[in-house]
Amino acid sequence: MGCGEGGCGACTVLISQCLDRHSGYIEHRTVNACLAPICSIDGCHIITVEGLGSVAKSNLHPTQSRLAEMYGSQCGFCTPGIVMSLYGTVTSSNHPHSSLTIQDIEEAFDGNLCRCTGYRPILDAAKTFAKDINKLPRYDSLASSKPISTTLDKCLSIVKKIDKEPNQIEFPEELRQHIPQSIHLKGL
Amino acid sequence: MVKETTQQSTPPTIDYLLFYVNGKKIIEHHVEPDWTLLWYLRNSKSYSIKFLLIYISIYKY
Numbered sequence: 137m138g139c140g141e142g143g144c145g146a147c148t149v150l151i152s153q154c155l156d157r158h159s160g161y162i163e164h165r166t167v168n169a170c171l172a173p174i175c176s177i178d179g180c181h182i183i184t185v186e187g188l189g190s191v192a193k194s195n196l197h198p199t200q201s202r203l204a205e206m207y208g209s210q211c212g213f214c215t216p217g218i219v220m221s222l223y224g225t226v227t228s229s230n231h232p233h234s235s236l237t238i239q240d241i242e243e244a245f246d247g248n249l250c251r252c253t254g255y256r257p258i259l260d261a262a263k264t265f266a267k268d269i270n271k272l273p274r275y276d277s278l279a280s281s282k283p284i285s286t287t288l289d290k291c292l293s294i295v296k297k298i299d300k301e302p303n304q305i306e307f308p309e310e311l312r313q314h315i316p317q318s319i320h321l322k323g324l
Numbered sequence: 325m326v327k328e329t330t331q332q333s334t335p336p337t338i339d340y341l342l343f344y345v346n347g348k349k350i351i352e353h354h355v356e357p358d359w360t361l362l363w364y365l366r367n368s369k370s371y372s373i374k375f376l377l378i379y380i381s382i383y384k385y
Binding site for chain 2 (some may be wrong): 138140147149167168169170171172173174175176177178179180181182183184186187305306308310311314317318319320321322323324
């Protein structure tokens with residue numbers, strides 16, 4: 137899927153790894169699957185876009201449903217990658233003290249290309265996950281009534297909606313205790 | 325002359341990769357080191373079926 141050379145980001149997957157067995161700290165990274173060597177993922181939990189949620193199981197993750205509601209799925213080529221990048225960012229900031237900013241979210245999409253040239257709806261949907269979206273100024277200046285963003289109201293209305301808690305795949309207990317060993321692979 | 329007292333012992337090695345994909349445990353013994361994760365996911369049996377079906381339906385169409 138995708139370009140196979142790390143250009144488009146359509147094959148983005150989420151790699152979770154328990155870095156500290158004592159504190160149980162889990163690091164989430166989103167990588168291009170086409171660039172990650174298979175040997176680098178020993179002891180990791182990989183979540184592909186197939187494992188995230190689907191309409192068939194009526195189990196859409198908020199990242200997916202918001203992207204759809206904000207018209208962010210266009211031709212659909214980049215959508216899986218965008219969803220995974222966003223999911224990774226949202227997951228790694230999924231704690232009470234998180235301060236996920238709009239800036240952070242914009243930077244999360246560095247590796248994803250949209251060839252429909254329609255980043256606006258995608259980023260609008262993504263920014264609804266930012267904690268500082270309410271701080272955005274509404275108008276150019278105090279005097280002018282020209283709104284800066286024509287879609288901000290829609291973003292804010294989606295932020296207020298409470299998402300249904302999706303069934304997420306938990307980090308496997310076994311990998312919390314995983315001790316990496318030296319691996320000797322013979323190949324096929 | 326230095327007498328060798330420590331015994332040469334090879335560290336324990338394993339010959340498989342252990343990881344989870346979408347919550348499912350996978351122990352993979354036959355892995356080529358030059359595979360990428362994408363290549364593996366697309367070609368492993370459990371994950372390629374879906375794409376094979378899509379491919380067949382497109383082909384028939």
